[in-house]
Amino acid sequence: MHPVITHDVLNQAEPLVGANLFAGNRALQDALRFNRPGYDVQRFTALGAEAGSAAMQQHARLANFHPPQLKSHDRLGRRIDEVEFHPSYHALMAAAMRQGLHGTPWSLGPGAHVDRAAAFMLFTEAEPSMLCPISMSYAVTPALRANPAIFADWGPGLASTRYDERFLPFDQKRGLTMGMGMTEKQGGSDVRANTTRAEADGQDGWGARYRLTGHKWFLSAPMCDAFLVLAKTGEGTAAGLSCFFLPRWLPDGSLNAMRVQRLKHKLGNQANASSEVEFHGATAWLVGDEGRGVPQILAMGAITRLDCALGSAGLMRQALSIALHHTAQRQAFGKRLDAQPMMFNVLADLALESEAATALALRLARAVDATENGTDASGHEKLIGRVLTPIAKFWICKRGSYFAQEAMECLGGNGYVEEQGEGVMARIYREMPVNSIWEGAGNIMALDLLRALRTGAVVDALAHEMAPAKGAHPALDAALARVLHGLDGSTDEAQARRLARDTALVLQAALLRQHSTDAVFTAFCASRLDDRSDVFGALPAGCDLAAIVDRARLQ
Numbered sequence: 098m099h100p101v102i103t104h105d106v107l108n109q110a111e112p113l114v115g116a117n118l119f120a121g122n123r124a125l126q127d128a129l130r131f132n133r134p135g136y137d138v139q140r141f142t143a144l145g146a147e148a149g150s151a152a153m154q155q156h157a158r159l160a161n162f163h164p165p166q167l168k169s170h171d172r173l174g175r176r177i178d179e180v181e182f183h184p185s186y187h188a189l190m191a192a193a194m195r196q197g198l199h200g201t202p203w204s205l206g207p208g209a210h211v212d213r214a215a216a217f218m219l220f221t222e223a224e225p226s227m228l229c230p231i232s233m234s235y236a237v238t239p240a241l242r243a244n245p246a247i248f249a250d251w252g253p254g255l256a257s258t259r260y261d262e263r264f265l266p267f268d269q270k271r272g273l274t275m276g277m278g279m280t281e282k283q284g285g286s287d288v289r290a291n292t293t294r295a296e297a298d299g300q301d302g303w304g305a306r307y308r309l310t311g312h313k314w315f316l317s318a319p320m321c322d323a324f325l326v327l328a329k330t331g332e333g334t335a336a337g338l339s340c341f342f343l344p345r346w347l348p349d350g351s352l353n354a355m356r357v358q359r360l361k362h363k364l365g366n367q368a369n370a371s372s373e374v375e376f377h378g379a380t381a382w383l384v385g386d387e388g389r390g391v392p393q394i395l396a397m398g399a400i401t402r403l404d405c406a407l408g409s410a411g412l413m414r415q416a417l418s419i420a421l422h423h424t425a426q427r428q429a430f431g432k433r434l435d436a437q438p439m440m441f442n443v444l445a446d447l448a449l450e451s452e453a454a455t456a457l458a459l460r461l462a463r464a465v466d467a468t469e470n471g472t473d474a475s476g477h478e479k480l481i482g483r484v485l486t487p488i489a490k491f492w493i494c495k496r497g498s499y500f501a502q503e504a505m506e507c508l509g510g511n512g513y514v515e516e517q518g519e520g521v522m523a524r525i526y527r528e529m530p531v532n533s534i535w536e537g538a539g540n541i542m543a544l545d546l547l548r549a550l551r552t553g554a555v556v557d558a559l560a561h562e563m564a565p566a567k568g569a570h571p572a573l574d575a576a577l578a579r580v581l582h583g584l585d586g587s588t589d590e591a592q593a594r595r596l597a598r599d600t601a602l603v604l605q606a607a608l609l610r611q612h613s614t615d616a617v618f619t620a621f622c623a624s625r626l627d628d629r630s631d632v633f634g635a636l637p638a639g640c641d642l643a644a645i646v647d648r649a650r651l652q
């Protein structure tokens with residue numbers, strides 16, 4: 098019997114494995130050099146190798162393909178409210194904490210938040226969904242400091258670079274993580290609709306103690322060691338939202354009354370558990386002033402929004418690298434795909450978008466860094482950070498899904514296939530939208546921009562920020578004049594998205610002018626400010642596509 102041979106496997110592009118994701122990423126290197134002169138090249142080169150390694154890719158595949166499982170009760174019917182993860186999830190968590198992507202930058206001094214931002218972007222290319230608890234653990238510090246007693250006990254564990262997956266009281270663990278609970282069924286954006294109630298329950302070493310009763314409709318990473326949650330204190334018209342610290346285990350060693358009702362069945366973000374929970378008289382401690390819960394927890398939200406921008410920029414870069422790698426191997430109609438003029442235009446356009454996202458996200462990280470580390474004598478960085486946060490979160494995350502769709506199409510049908518988690522592009526596509534939704538969806542960001550405009554001399558700050566690019570391109574000068582007019586406070590809500598988009602674009606152009614190449618800067622201005630296209634791959638004639646694509650290739 099002769100075997101029946103139907104075909105040979107030919108012309109299939111090999112997956113991108115084992116590339117150094119930092120050494121080949123010139124856009125990130127240049128953005129880092131600009132925002133963090135003297136950064137540690139060796140550290141990033143090592144991280145780039147780790148993030149691109151076959152071992153990390155395998156962990157990412159397994160952690161996503163074997164999503165977490167809720168064990169609400171033990172075999173004997175006792176409530177345990179535990180979530181079980183695949184070992185690869187824990188391996189990824191351990192790697193992220195070893196890199197200090199959670200609480201460590203808060204005590205490291207100037208530059209640490211920029212370093213961490215770049216590292217977070219690189220790690221996103223390895224696996225984004227388990228970065229949810231990492232991000233929340235990073236972001237919680239500014240809010241948690243408002244309760245110094247709790248921060249003194251928990252701060253070291255949140256900054257520890259040792260991951261401890263064991264479900265134990267905080268004082269028995271080597272490293273700690275934290276999450277947040279704001280969203281309820283009847284309102285997420287509008288947290289004023291929250292109904293969870295807090296009843297005073299005395300005072301102890303951690304301050305005013307309360308009992309919480311109610312629910313949270315979304316609460317990600319329920320195996321975190323503690324959460325900041327919003328609940329109402331007071332009665333009737335005097336009721337106000339306050340921020341509380343709610344640990345999974347109580348100091349006496351008993352399990353707190355937080356019931357994990359079920360895990361969400363999500364589009365993407367599979368490795369991360371997102372749950373619905375109920376509080377049955379759960380014990381929690383006040384953080385900040387009573388009735389000031391929203392601004393208190395937003396100190397955390399401002400930082401997680403930075404991570405949404407960083408995360409989307411990281412995913413864009415990953416999708417771009419895969420698209421470049423694939424089209425350099427696959428032949429169609431007698432040529433490599435990337436030698437086809439139209440595909441080349443698509444790749445160049447994606448490269449512009451990816452670099453612009455990287456530039457804007459790292460600029461925001463520098464603002465956070467300077468504000469936090471007291472290197473912002475003029476107050477400029479604080480104001481820029483306040484305005485840039487909603488702009489970067491809005492625009493970079495909005496562009497993410499659109500970007501992922503086009504990058505996926507570069508791989509043709511193979512891009513759409515999951516194949517037990519091997520289809521990384523399909524995973525990126527499913528992951529992308531979440532950064533746009535959580536931590537405040539697009540409209541909420543645009544509304545927040547309008548609020549931010551009332552916090553200081555924003556027009557002057559923006560003009561100062563843009564000064565290095567003044568006169569560099571006529572389309573940029575014209576766009577900036579329009580934007581500055583809109584920032585004077587006259588924009589109404591219906592136009593807020595337009596303002597967020599236009600401000601993002603001029604800022605991105607100005608940053609590209611300062612730390613990218615002429616080819617990238619002029620093509621960005623020509624395609625985003627002069628002649629806006631609603632589809633990737635329509636860069637106008639005259640753009641130096643070869644220079645743009647060459648710069649973007651992983652070496």
Ligand SMILES: Cc1cc2nc3c(=O)[nH]c(=O)nc-3n(C[C@H](O)[C@H](O)[C@H](O)COP(=O)(O)OP(=O)(O)OC[C@H]3O[C@@H](n4cnc5c(N)ncnc54)[C@H](O)[C@@H]3O)c2cc1C
Nearest residue numbers: 277278279280284285286315316317535536537538540541
């Ligand atoms: C995977 C996942 C994990 C999550 N994890 C957490 C978590 O750990 N903790 C937590 O607290 N939350 C979490 N969330 C919830 C998330 O933050 C909310 O879903 C989000 O803030 C939107 O709130 P909502 O779902 O209630 O939508 P809504 O508030 O109903 O908003 C729906 C739409 O209306 C728009 N909108 C709302 N108000 C206005 C307005 N005034 N003008 C114009 N448009 C408006 C919004 O932009 C949005 O597009 C998670 C969500 C997801 C998907």
